[in-house]
Each structure stands twice: as structure tokens, then as C-alpha cells.
Amino acid sequence: MTTSRRSFLQLALAGGASLPTLNLMSGIATAASSSDPIVIGHQADLTGGISSWGYWLDKSARAAVDHINANGGVAGREIKYVAEDSESNPPSGARKFRSLVQRSKADFVIGAVHSGVNLATCPIAKELKTLYIPNGMAEEMTGSSGNRYVFRTGSDTYSQAAAGAKWAAEQLGKTWTFIFADYGWGWSHFNEHKKVLESIGATVNPPIAVPLDAKDMLPYLAKVPENTEVLYSLFFGSQSVAFYTQANSMGVNKRTKLYSVICGHEAISPADLGGASEGAHLLEYLPRQLKHQDTEYNRKIRELMKVDPVNGQEEGSNRIIAGSHYWATWEAVFFIKEAVEKSGWRTKKDTPEVIKALEGMSVEESLAHPQGAKTIRAEDHKAIIDFKMSKVQDGKIEMLHAIPAKDIVQFFPPRVDFTKENV
Amino acid sequence: MSSDVLSPGRLAIFAAVLLLVAAVPWWLPALVEDYWVDIAAEILIWSLFAASVNLLYGYAGLLSFGQALYFGVGAYGVAFGLQHFGLGFWGSMGLGVTAATAMAAVAGIFAVRLTWHYFSIITIVFGLILYLLTVGAKDLTGGDDGLSLSLPPFFSLGGVELDLFDQATQYLFVLFFVGLCYGAMWVVLRSPFGYGLKAVRENAPRAGLIGLDAFWLRYAAFVMAGFLAGMGGALFALFSRYASAQYMYWTVSGEGVIWTIVGGAGTLFGPLIGTAALIVLREEISSIWEHYLMVLGVIVILMVTFAPRGFAGLIEDAVRRLKPTPSAPPRSE
Known part of the structure; x- marks a missing residue:
């Protein structure tokens, strides 16, 4: 599922006659309510050097969203999934993160698997107060370059x-x-x-x-x-x-x-x-x-893949x-679901509560976490796997x-x- | 300077456009996502980069594929000033612009002795050398990963602080410096220097016969272009909170050339129009199709084929058609 967005070109092509309508619509569209779908953005490496991995991380995240939506959503709310291509390039990836948050109104963003993209994005996640789950392996994202908005569900x-x-x-x-x-x-x-x-x-x-x-x-x-x-x-x-x-x-x-x-x-x-x-x-x-x-969970997720x-x-x-990495975006979507439900998150202003819910969160091996039981260490936000x-x-x-x-x-x-x- | 340029009608139109542009952070979010305010700021910055290409190509007849070098130096000047030298906001911005201008002053001595494809090649070579050095010096530059920046406020007095984290403030900050640069270009291009530059572009030997020194005119244009690109790079580092060797790569210079040609080389605002058009298209298409560059490529081919004077030329033709044609003087038999 993708979000509908007000396009700059649509505005330009609509011309002056439709401006009052657009203006009215904008007021409605920006007033996000707690019953709206939850928007999960994915800064996906769909082209460029690491796109052979990016394909799987995108496919896995989409499968997780579809599975959750088909089974009641998150706290009764649907998830909207929006992926934008990082081009496996740090400047483009950082720009796409802003696009996901500011344009697509992503509440949470799953990050690229390209570490350079992640490192360029971590400070922006803090600036835009958006929870960011990068998938690159460089230690710095949950170390010297990280911050309280950055979590890791895979390895490093x-x-x-x-x-x-x-x-x-x-x-x-x-x-x-x-x-x-x-x-x-x-x-x-x-x-x-x-x-x-x-x-x-x-x-x-x-x-x-x-x-x-x-x-x-x-x-x-x-x-x-x-x-x-x-x-x-x-x-x-x-x-x-x-x-x-x-x-x-x-x-x-x-x-x-x-x-x-x-x-x-x-x-x-x-x-x-x-x-x-x-x-x-x-x-x-x-x-x-x-x-x-060979668990029932891994059989299921591989069947979906x-x-x-x-x-x-x-x-x-x-x-x-990309067998050792694709599961991390699947689990990231479920971690978001679990933290939202645990914290009672309603709108983006409640993100600090989601952060606190994720800090120290332990999960058992399950369909939501097919890689195995793990804990997100509170101090450095790193999943211990x-x-x-x-x-x-x-x-x-x-x-x-x-x-x-x-x-x-x-x-x-x-x-x-x-x-x-x-x- | 012709009196027509400063006619009341033109001044009124200019003032209205300026007001509209300055008010972007307030009216644009009422129509589209506030994200587009940031894109507007980005367009202004990159248009300055394209303007540096335009100054060389459109006015001096020198096609540079190396302006990204000065853009990157401007960005890294800011990054080094903030991260390594503790120069603060304004000191770092000054370092970025100064370093880029100084770099152009050195490279220009060698580059402007050449013209045509030799000039293009040497600008690429300069750019590649510094790009490779920057990527290699990972401890200092962050290499391919670049450097992320923590921005201090740019104004602080009596408990009042202004920083670039506020979208409207950031846009106006960018607009102020980009506007200053365009204003300076407007003045320079209408000065004897500007006319001399065009004379050299059209026919350097003839310009020499009337006492114009082609080398020094081209050299001055090269250094000015370095300043503009460096200002663009410094602003972009502050805007994106990031500096990267990727911005020095010659393909980035190529983008500047494309923006200039599509917008209209040899016109003051052509690069701004070209940059705006292609960045808006990039934003619209790349969010729905990752191979958006193919579409942009087709558009560029069509523009170059059917509108070689770019958007500025199309606008000029349209205005000319709308203007009433002055009646022809009676022919004397």
C-alpha cells in the first residue's frame, strides 16, 4: 500500500482555479488523527551497488506489513508502507529520509542497509524526531554516531x-x-x-x-x-x-x-x-x-519470500x-507494532513513549521474530542476537x-x- | 544600463516576484506538503551551483565539468570549520567559501589558458584529483561516508537564538545569500567586465584588438564561478548537515551543465529555472519510479533538440509574441 500525496506537479497543473479546493484539502490532510493509518517509511536501497540486498529488505518489509494488515493491524490501525530509493548513495538516502518524513508523513522509518546512508541519516532522525531503524552493519549507528531515535534490530x-x-x-x-x-x-x-x-x-x-x-x-x-x-x-x-x-x-x-x-x-x-x-x-x-x-516461523517467512x-x-x-539480512526489516516492522501497542502510541508526538518501550524490549522466537529470541539493549539500542x-x-x-x-x-x-x- | 531595465513596470513585477519567493514558507505549505519548502531551499542552492556553470559557459564560453570541485570544497570547508577547527557557524561558512574561491584562483591559472574541449578536460582532471584525495583521506573527510554536522545557532543574543532547524528560517537564510549572489551577478554582468566577457566569448581575437585581455577576463570569471559554487556548497552543507566527497564527483558537475542548458545558458535566471524544473521532476518521479533518470534524460534530449535556448528562450519567445508589434514606419517611395 502506498500513501496518496499532494504532488507539486499536480498543484502546478491544477492552476489557480483549483487553489481554494486544494487549500481546504490541505487543512484536512495535515490534521492527522489517532485513527489514521500508521505510516512506516522504508529508505530502501532499490538501485545502486547494494540493490541486490535492498530488494529483499523491501520485499520482507512489505510482506510483514501485508501480514499485519491482514491480521488486525497495529492496535486496530492499518499500516501504510512507503518505500523510497536511497540509490545506495548517502546524500540521496539522507534526502529520501526527509522526503519520507516530511512528504509522506512517515511515523517511523526503516533504514537502508548501506552504512554510509545510515550514518548520513542518523542526525536527521534526531532533528526530525523520528524513530529510525537502520539496517547497515557499521557499529557507529548504535555507537558514536547514534542517538536516542536510532535502533538496530539486526546485527553489527x-x-x-x-x-x-x-x-x-x-x-x-x-x-x-x-x-x-x-x-x-x-x-x-x-x-x-x-x-x-x-x-x-x-x-x-x-x-x-x-x-x-x-x-x-x-x-x-x-x-x-x-x-x-x-x-x-x-x-x-x-x-x-x-x-x-x-x-x-x-x-x-x-x-x-x-x-x-x-x-x-x-x-x-x-x-x-x-x-x-x-x-x-x-x-x-x-x-x-x-x-x-527449520522452524515453522522460518518456513512461513521463506514461503512468503x-x-x-x-x-x-x-x-x-x-x-x-540476502538470507542473513532480509529478516531484519520483517522484524523491524513487528518491533514497531509491539512498541506502539505496548506504549499506547497514538500520534507522532507520542514517539518518546515508543522509544522507551523499545529500550530493553525482549522478544521470543516467533513468526514476528523468526531469527530467534532477542533483546534490544537499552543503553545502545542494539539487538542482541x-x-x-x-x-x-x-x-x-x-x-x-x-x-x-x-x-x-x-x-x-x-x-x-x-x-x-x-x- | 538601459532605462528600460529599471522601468516602473519591471520594478513592480520584480518586487511582486521577490515578495512571492520570500513568502514561500508561508503560502507553499498551505498548498502542498511542507517538505516542498525544503526543496525550494535546495533548488535555490543548486541554482547557485548551476549559475557558476552558466557564468563560465553562458557568458565566457568555457564549458566546465569541474564546478563540483568548488562546491565540494565549500561544503567540506564548513564541515572542517565545525568539526575539526571549532570555528563556529559564521567562521565555518567563511572558511568554506574562501577555500573554494582560493582553490579556483589556483586552478584557474592553469585552466583558463585553455579553451574548448581542452578546458573541459582539465576541469574534469582537477575535479577527479581532489575527489580521489578526499575519498582517500577517510580519517579527515569521512571518505565515501562523508561527515555529518552538528549545527550551532547562527544568531544568539540575550537568550534569543536563531538556527536552521526551523524550516522558514532556513529557507530565508538560504534565500538571503542566494539573492545576494544573483544581485551581484546582475551588477557584474551589466558592467564593462560583463560586456568584455561576452565579447571574448563571441570572438576572442577581435576582443583583443579593442584592448580586452581574454586571459584576465576568463580568469576573473573562473574565480567568480568558484566563489558561486563554493557558496552553494557551503550553503548545502549547512542545509543538509552533511558534507561528502560524492558532491565533488564530475557527474555532479554534469548535472550543473544540464540544469544550465535546460534552463537557458547565458541568461541570469536560466539556471534557476532549469534547476527548479529538473529537481521538481526528480522529486516527483523518483518517489514512484526508481529509474527516474531515464525520464529526465528524455526530457533533456527533447529540450536540447527542440528548445536549444532552454526554458528561458521559450519564455522570451512567448513574451515577445504577447507584446504588441510596433507598427512599421511608413515606407517612403
């Missing part, structure tokens, strides 16, 4: 490093090199993992940051030091394909062990890489294969699901073991306390 580099780096260093090797896309997300991964690795005595070589528009990985792969035991890569989309295939052709994956978070394989099937990523260890947040977390249980390929297309350690084997992503949140939460204590901020 801080918790990912705590979940996987120590195990990977013990199992794969203690001399690491990082090669990554040169923007907030990549640097955040490097910085967070470096802290963990150095704390356990591992060696971290100088990072290799690759410009976002680089097509050829060879000059950068050539910089990987000979002493590297573990090569941590972080790219998305076509750069990820280029990394794995060119690392394979150079034999880099023969002399090093490949380790990363799942991101480099999101929306990509290992089979499509022709075996180039075979043997790579990956930290997942929700297993690609249904069999590794129309994907197969093994590769996550969409029915009737070649798209592969389970992880999985997986490995590419025979062209499939196979889970090795689960990493429950309770086992790792002590390794990433809050660095900020947003509850001290006024709203």
Missing part, C-alpha cells in the same frame, strides 16, 4: 567481531589481512575485528581498502602479504564476485584461509562462483539453508536471498555450530548510553 560489526573473530583466530590462523570496500561498513569491520584480534595476541597486517568503483581486484589482491594466514574480505555484489573469482585465479585462497561474515555471499550463491569460495568460513545471522534452523530451502533462490527468477558459524562446502553454505547470544554478549558491552539523552 561490533557483535560480529565478538562472535567470530576469536574462534576464527584459534581455528584458522593468527596472522590476518583485511581487504574490504572502502567505506564505513568495511572500515568498521576492520576496526572492530582488529581490537578483538590484537587482544588475543593475533597479528593484523595493514588494511587493503578497495574503492567502491574498482572493477579489477588484481592490484589489490597483489598487496596481500605473504605471511597472511587468514584473509578477511568484505565486499558486496559484483565486487564480491570479482574478489572470490580473482583470488581463486591468483591462488590467494590456496595460501590463505578465507574468513568473513556472510555479507560477501549475500544475494550470491556459492555455486555461481564456480567453487571460488569453497572452504571459506562465514559468520551467518540466519542460516541460508532452511534445514539449519518464495525461495527454495537450500540456495534461497527466488521462484521464477535468478535472485538469491544469535549467530552461526558456517562454511562453504560443495557449493552450499553449511552451518558448523550455533553461537548463542548469551555466550558472547559480555564481549561487546555498550559503549554509549542513549537513555541519558532527552527525547
Whole structure:
């Protein structure tokens, strides 16, 4: 469902004769009441570098809205869903956030998965007093660049490093090199993992940051030091394909062990890489294969996404699901629903009550939260979630073991306390 | 300056338009969402950027694809002033504009020795060099992520504070500086310097024969254009609370060229009209179809093909048709 909006062009084309009517209508339209639909905006990455993920986050959020609307809505109110394209570009994304809030009158906004877009948007969320749930992984959104209006329902580099780096260093090797896309997300991964690795005595070589528009990985792969035991890569989309295939052709994956978070394989099937990523260890947040977390909730949400249980390929297309990320927007919609109902939110002026309701909110594994039980930590607004350690084997992503949140939460204590901020 | 320019009729029309533009924060939200007040401010800012392209292309005959460089420097000047140097609101804005103008003063020495496509190429090269340096200096510039800004009030006296978080205040703040720049351009382009610039654009060797120094005229125009773009960048950083290397990329310069051509190169308000038209279309189309650039591309092709003088040319033709044709003097046999 989309909102109807007063268009500037409509106004221009209507001409002076209809101005009195428009003026009257505007008075009616701006007087939002507590029985109006609740507007959830989505700053979605529908085009640009990370659109292969953005498609799934948009599809998932739409499915959640449809499901809720078909089952009584939120506190009896319907949800209107409005998505605008961030273009995977920070300036455009920040502009679209303003458009969602000021033009489409979004009460709550689910954010892009592009960390740069999120970082540009966080201060505007505070300025416009709008609850914002970004989906990028950079730690800063629930750290130094965050504020009381920003919440995270997915994972982040801080918790990912705590979940996987120590195990990977013990199992794969203690001399690491990082090669990554040169923007907030990549640097955040490097910085967070470096802290963990150095704390356990591992060696971290100088990072290799690759410009976002680089097509050829060879000059950068050539910089990987000979002493590297573990090569941590972080790219998305076509750069990820280029990394794995060119690392394979150079034999880099023969002399090093490949380790990363799942991101480099999101929306990509290992089979499509022709075996180039075979043997790579990956930290997942929700297993690609249904069999590794075969619950009724995951069966249902995958049915709604129309994907197969093994590769996550969409029915009737070649798209592969961004399996560790798509659920975060589904859950974000449900978190909004639960916080609205818990706080008694009626109109946007009640947003501080929603914020307080979300701070410390715990949820059980359910259809609303298919990834698993989790708590949104009050201080830094970060969801504390389970992880999985997986490995590419025979062209499939196979889970090795689960990493429950309770086992790792002590390794990433809050660095900020947003509850001290006024709203 | 012809007396016709300042005729009472024209002054009355100008005053009415100015009043209408200044009152945008009050009448526009009564008709459409208040979001459009911010878009109006954004149009004013970007029109200043397009005006910098127009000063070079429309008046000096130099097609620059590097004005984004000065826009970006203006924006980063504000960001550095606020985040790194603690210069406060006005000091940071001054730093942005000054840095952009100084950058143009240096680049101009090399650039305006060239004309035609050589000039275009060197402006792209300058822009790309600084873009790559900016993206690479991540610790300082935020790289591809840019820098978010916390804005202090721009006026504070006796407990009264004014800041840009109020939509109407922000719009009027932008309008004030953009208006000053357009006023300055109006004066400059009607001065001997402006006429000299047009003479050089039309025929540089002939202009030289009457004592005009093409290099210095072009150089002065280049520095002024850098100032305008820098002012635009500084205002945009304050408006968006954000500075990014993305604004330095040559495609942003290309947008300025398109806005100028669609609006009408070589006219004072052509860039403003072109910027307004294409930004309104962007806002309308991009919210319903993510591949909106295809539509904008078609519109640009149609404009360039069928109305090469842009919207300003179309308006001029329409006004001419509406004006009564003076009766022809009797022919003497």
C-alpha cells in the first residue's frame, strides 16, 4: 500500500482555479488523527551497488506489513508502507529520509542497509524526531554516531567481531589481512575485528581498502602479504564476485584461509562462483539453508519470500536471498507494532513513549521474530542476537555450530548510553 | 544600463516576484506538503551551483565539468570549520567559501589558458584529483561516508537564538545569500567586465584588438564561478548537515551543465529555472519510479533538440509574441 500525496506537479497543473479546493484539502490532510493509518517509511536501497540486498529488505518489509494488515493491524490501525530509493548513495538516502518524513508523513522509518546512508541519516532522525531503524552493519549507528531515535534490530560489526573473530583466530590462523570496500561498513569491520584480534595476541597486517568503483581486484589482491594466514574480505555484489573469482585465479585462497561474515555471499550463491569460495568460513545471522534452523516461523517467512530451502533462490527468477539480512526489516516492522501497542502510541508526538518501550524490549522466537529470541539493549539500542558459524562446502553454505547470544554478549558491552539523552 | 531595465513596470513585477519567493514558507505549505519548502531551499542552492556553470559557459564560453570541485570544497570547508577547527557557524561558512574561491584562483591559472574541449578536460582532471584525495583521506573527510554536522545557532543574543532547524528560517537564510549572489551577478554582468566577457566569448581575437585581455577576463570569471559554487556548497552543507566527497564527483558537475542548458545558458535566471524544473521532476518521479533518470534524460534530449535556448528562450519567445508589434514606419517611395 502506498500513501496518496499532494504532488507539486499536480498543484502546478491544477492552476489557480483549483487553489481554494486544494487549500481546504490541505487543512484536512495535515490534521492527522489517532485513527489514521500508521505510516512506516522504508529508505530502501532499490538501485545502486547494494540493490541486490535492498530488494529483499523491501520485499520482507512489505510482506510483514501485508501480514499485519491482514491480521488486525497495529492496535486496530492499518499500516501504510512507503518505500523510497536511497540509490545506495548517502546524500540521496539522507534526502529520501526527509522526503519520507516530511512528504509522506512517515511515523517511523526503516533504514537502508548501506552504512554510509545510515550514518548520513542518523542526525536527521534526531532533528526530525523520528524513530529510525537502520539496517547497515557499521557499529557507529548504535555507537558514536547514534542517538536516542536510532535502533538496530539486526546485527553489527561490533557483535560480529565478538562472535567470530576469536574462534576464527584459534581455528584458522593468527596472522590476518583485511581487504574490504572502502567505506564505513568495511572500515568498521576492520576496526572492530582488529581490537578483538590484537587482544588475543593475533597479528593484523595493514588494511587493503578497495574503492567502491574498482572493477579489477588484481592490484589489490597483489598487496596481500605473504605471511597472511587468514584473509578477511568484505565486499558486496559484483565486487564480491570479482574478489572470490580473482583470488581463486591468483591462488590467494590456496595460501590463505578465507574468513568473513556472510555479507560477501549475500544475494550470491556459492555455486555461481564456480567453487571460488569453497572452504571459506562465514559468520551467518540466519542460516541460508532452511534445514539449519527449520522452524515453522522460518518456513512461513521463506514461503512468503518464495525461495527454495537450500540456495534461497527466488521462484521464477535468478535472485538469491540476502538470507542473513532480509529478516531484519520483517522484524523491524513487528518491533514497531509491539512498541506502539505496548506504549499506547497514538500520534507522532507520542514517539518518546515508543522509544522507551523499545529500550530493553525482549522478544521470543516467533513468526514476528523468526531469527530467534532477542533483546534490544537499552543503553545502545542494539539487538542482541544469535549467530552461526558456517562454511562453504560443495557449493552450499553449511552451518558448523550455533553461537548463542548469551555466550558472547559480555564481549561487546555498550559503549554509549542513549537513555541519558532527552527525547 | 538601459532605462528600460529599471522601468516602473519591471520594478513592480520584480518586487511582486521577490515578495512571492520570500513568502514561500508561508503560502507553499498551505498548498502542498511542507517538505516542498525544503526543496525550494535546495533548488535555490543548486541554482547557485548551476549559475557558476552558466557564468563560465553562458557568458565566457568555457564549458566546465569541474564546478563540483568548488562546491565540494565549500561544503567540506564548513564541515572542517565545525568539526575539526571549532570555528563556529559564521567562521565555518567563511572558511568554506574562501577555500573554494582560493582553490579556483589556483586552478584557474592553469585552466583558463585553455579553451574548448581542452578546458573541459582539465576541469574534469582537477575535479577527479581532489575527489580521489578526499575519498582517500577517510580519517579527515569521512571518505565515501562523508561527515555529518552538528549545527550551532547562527544568531544568539540575550537568550534569543536563531538556527536552521526551523524550516522558514532556513529557507530565508538560504534565500538571503542566494539573492545576494544573483544581485551581484546582475551588477557584474551589466558592467564593462560583463560586456568584455561576452565579447571574448563571441570572438576572442577581435576582443583583443579593442584592448580586452581574454586571459584576465576568463580568469576573473573562473574565480567568480568558484566563489558561486563554493557558496552553494557551503550553503548545502549547512542545509543538509552533511558534507561528502560524492558532491565533488564530475557527474555532479554534469548535472550543473544540464540544469544550465535546460534552463537557458547565458541568461541570469536560466539556471534557476532549469534547476527548479529538473529537481521538481526528480522529486516527483523518483518517489514512484526508481529509474527516474531515464525520464529526465528524455526530457533533456527533447529540450536540447527542440528548445536549444532552454526554458528561458521559450519564455522570451512567448513574451515577445504577447507584446504588441510596433507598427512599421511608413515606407517612403
